[in-house]
Amino acid sequence: MKSDATVNAGDIARLAGVGRAAVSNWRRRYDNFPRPVGGTATNPEFALHEVEDWLRKTGKVFQVSLGERAWQRLRAQDDDLRLGDLLAQAGAFILYLHRDAAGWRRLAARGDLAERLPAAVAAATSDLPHLPEPPPYDPETARTLAELVAERGAAEAFELLCERYAEAHSRRLDTTRAEVAEAMIRLVVPDGGTVLDPACGMGTLLLAGHAHTGSAGRFLGQDVSRSAALIAAVRLLLRGAHAEIISGDSLRCDAFPEAQADAVVCHPPFNDRAWGFEELTGDPRWEYGLPPRGESELAWVQHCLARVRPGGAVAILMPSAAASRRSGRRVRANLLRAGALRAIAALSPTGPDLWLLRRPEAGEQPPSRLLMADAGAGLSALEASWPAFSRAPETEPSGPARGVRIIDLLDDEVDLRPARHRPRRSGPELSREFAAARERLRASAEALSAASGRLAMEPDRREQPMTSVAELAKAGLVTIHQAPFRFAADGGELPVLTAADLASGGPPSGRAAPGRGMVALAPGDVVLAPSGTVRVLAADDPALGSPGGVMLGPQLTAYRVDAERLDPYFLAGFLRFASVLTPTRPGTGRADARRARIPRLPLPEQRAYGAAFRDLLALEDGLRQTAALGETLVRLGFEGLADGHLRPPAREG
Template sequence: MGHDATLNAGDIARLADVGRAAVSNWRRRHDDFPRPVGGTAASPLFSLPEVEEWLRRNGKSYELSLGDRVWQRLRASADDLHLGDLVACAGAYLLFLHRTAESPSHPATTAAELATIAAAATGDLPAKVAWDLLDPRLYRLLADLAAEQGPSAAFDLLCDRYAEAHSRQLSVTRPELAALLTRLAAPEGPTVLDPACGIGALLLPGAGPTGGQVVGQEIDGTAAVLTAVRLSLAGADARVVAGDSLRQDAFPEVRADAVVCDPPFNERAWGYEELTGDPRWEYGLPPRGEPELAWVQHCLAHARPGGLVAVLMPAAAAGRRPGKRIRGNLLRAGALRAVITLAAGGPDLWLLRRPRAGERPPSAVLMMDAADDVTAVEPAWRAFGADPDAPPPDGARAMRIIDLLDDEVDLTPARHLPRPGDDPALGFAAARERFREAAAALPGAVPALAVPAETRDLPGATVAELVRAGLVTVHQGPPRLAADDGELPVLTAADLASGTAPSGRTPYDPGLIILEAGDVVASIAGAEPAARVVTEGGAVLGPQLHLYRVDHDRMDAGFLAGCLRFAGPARTASGGASRVDARRLRVPRLSLDEQREYGRTFRELTALEDRLRETAALGESLVRLGFDGLACGRLRPLA
């Protein structure tokens, strides 16, 4: 109870109104930055008082909002294992304030007082709330926060912070996907069920005093309490139960107008042995390794005839061989109506409809790749529902069900949709226009260079000499980085060569080198040297790269980058590229004004190189489309 409040890197960034990369940079560059007091190497925690003192000492403005003060005090009250219970207790108190309209300036100040008067106000929660978990001082802060933002907004803030703190253990559906599923499956007013509701992300968009009944079940008791509180604060007519929906269905009698679900993926221990003869498996017994197909059938079993189901699925579920029988049965019955890829690698969205008795099954199913644009999904689904035979929008196709019922029943959208530019009849004209535009711009991109009457040898200095003179500092990237799943972007050698944005990811480590705007990054060990000036800081220096940080008052970064492209004289006599010493590279000695002139021209040459690369890629695409179109009859020569 008496520990200092703690913050993670995201909290510090929010406190100081900067990006997370800036916090990482502070840790690396400032020896006096507070040391972690807890957490893990990938997600360290810092003392709030120490961070505040450091920000003051270094003249960095910050503002700790009332919401953040409540959260930090809450988080300091116990370890992370019990943090969810503390958030649930705080939510129950906010619900008590909401239901009893107790004056925020006179809240109950002891757990005993609160337990006595709040039992009736919160007695319908799905689990008993341990009111004595909270530090009594928090009740007044919570009441102040409720007065400032309203109880519902106050609790949503705490739930967001809780989900952020437990992002690796707690899966929360992205808000835009949650809203999409609600719009697609649950028009205003019906009964909506989520059998794996988590902390309520899918139920909240449609919750409100004017909606129908909202029903949820969640295996984690703490998450069930959080969902119940959030829905109650939103004014919904809600029933939420803690329990395993597959093994212990709490609502066997419910037939909802709409079912939405983001089930746990790849959960092998889902109850295969106990549920072998379950009547919910109307379309086939789900194989042990296909738990998502168990969830699909559970959702369909709880939909009324004609009711809609929207389920997020792993991309592999559309094509894994053990699930082909169930996929085929769903298609034959007309239950599966659409499979939509929402982003590369998943998740996919399956839209289903429980068939009505005696109705004729549909003949087509919608296949779509939203290409990370979820706003395109709803218009495509509405248009398909209105007329399945109408031409679908780009990235979508109405597939005949009979054509999908082969030996694999692979419903992966990418398998049935043409890739962009693959139809030469559609792509050739557009590719030709882009190529012409790119080619026409090339002459204007060539920098103006003069041929002097007499050539001269420019005096030079090695990078090591520039370092000793204080003009440059040199850093080398690490031999390798941790797994590609961290919070920081990484500039790779491939990114540097192509001029593209940082594509790697790595978790934070104190030894990482964070790039700053104006740095020069070079790759001098490959067959073709590459060097560029960094225009936006925050990324991590990747393996096989060198960073040159210049004194901008004495050296031009663009000039240095251009000189580093000409690394030939520093290579070994054999011409190999594996033993290049970054400090032996030679740079001409020029005045700062001359450097800037050279630097501008070097930048123009680099831009020309990038345009040539882009134009060549467009030309290759144009040639391929031309050959393909002529060969398959989709294009013909003009007379």
């Protein structure tokens, strides 16, 4: 066991509110900077108490929050390779605190806490999947976690630890993006009933399902990783979900063989050649054909269909190659003939794709068309077209998504890539679109050049007195509003600003019925998304153009400033900077910017900073729009050259 909490360069940067480059510079410039106590040559670790002492002695402004201290104490318990087990054990302890706070208070006062704590936690969390040989509980770490729970609440305290874990193991964890998870749930999960995720990981999809259905849903999950299954169970149980999470391999040892879920959502492991081909050859789940050895994803598709009720829906993420590999064409063809595969959306040019399936009911006539949306349209097109198409697949969908005749797909290749089945345009139409896109890109590039502006160079970094957003809120300079996790959508007429609207700069696209806790937006509000996207709502902002007001959407936070004391763009710039330093990982909960550090400056200086931040935010929006225009131009260029409607320029000589 490590003797002390340790931090790496990224942790130090977060504590001091600087970039990693500044930490590297300190190590070169200061001979008394703490020496590494572990880690590797490329990612050294330092003793937290030595770093704190050094920052204090050199006058560097820093803040070690209770959450940061709890995380570092947890990491100090064992090697990072066992960090998942440590986090799972911490989750079990936090669930025990949530369920038996009085028992913890009695136990914490005893001298034999270390001996009695494991039995107390096990008794209060018997519904959790258990870890093999968990490390012993450290009393001081337990007390620090208890303080964090008292400060933030059990659910938010554990989400913070999960976020830190996702940051530490970002290369090992394959998490589902929050916006994709939420869209998958909206597309296939009913308001109530049972939802199954047979490869649930840390529970991202099931948490999105609980946010959608609330207490009306029942959630089943399984994952091959014991620590991931336990983490998922804790996250759901802390939010009051009716959940059963089991550890194990769903393909080889299905924990829910009799399940008839109302919906199945899944982000399975991709390209797994050891999925069990040999021992599962005669499995009854392969109703649409034996999945090839190298097509584990088609095994997961059929497993999901076997565990959903007749008429129930499946949303599953698939690698782009799964739509066109020759080895899987027989299974794909059978899925189409049976009417099981209903829609495919390419989420990006490099994948993954989202497949929507429906388990056919007895005697049901299979549809004649498959809904497709390519990477240029993606989720928004699928969400707009799917409800009507799922009810009447014989009608042509409106919008960018399109219906493709299944009979046209059942050739020798059964190639289901949406980009391949984009409708062909006439030569004049494509030429006009290509020329218009090229002109828009040129105009956008010129506008970007004019908008870049100039910032004065500062030879030495100025040390300024700092505060935090939480302190500004206590002083009344800003009021923080958060939307409910779930809105009542039935009959909803109220416009809702969503995270996608925030990113695109467009008007509100969501709708909701009136409900408790809803937040009406106002001019001057600073709106922040978990991804770090920030937007200041001006009086003429399209987000405020709806009569009767616009509501703040789920997962978003609004910061309403006292304009006589705090400039909104000044605040927005530092919130944006804080999101760059500590990005929120997909599926780990809401962004918490209360710890973002803000300089204490008079209002005139704030406004000068605010004007510069406003220009940078506009530049960021322009870059995003220019990138989208560039992708459109490239796509049209390839299409025109391949179809013969465009030609290369004549070569001289």
